[in-house]
Amino acid sequence: MTERMDAFYTRVGKTLVEDILHEDGEYLVRTSRQDDEVKRLLGVLNQDTALLVDNLLTEQLAIGELREEAYFRAGFRLALELTR
Numbered sequence: 066m067t068e069r070m071d072a073f074y075t076r077v078g079k080t081l082v083e084d085i086l087h088e089d090g091e092y093l094v095r096t097s098r099q100d101d102e103v104k105r106l107l108g109v110l111n112q113d114t115a116l117l118v119d120n121l122l123t124e125q126l127a128i129g130e131l132r133e134e135a136y137f138r139a140g141f142r143l144a145l146e147l148t149r
Contacts, residue, residue: 074137
């Protein structure tokens with residue numbers, strides 16, 4: 066079941082979720098601002114500090130992805146239970 070859920074999650078993430086997010090003006094504005102701020106921050110830091118910040122941001126993104134997957138799995142399981 067986990068392999069099927071992972072495949073479904075990947076497909077949904079690449080189609081439905083991306084479409085929903087790109088239709089949301091606030092999402093687009095916030096991601097654009099965040100990208101600009103990260104570039105600005107990394108530009109003013111020395112190389113060692115910039116690497117530490119980049120590593121921290123990368124870890125935060127990974128944690129966010131794990132949370133998203135957990136929410137999806139929980140919703141998927143709930144949907145399966147409701148169809149019984």
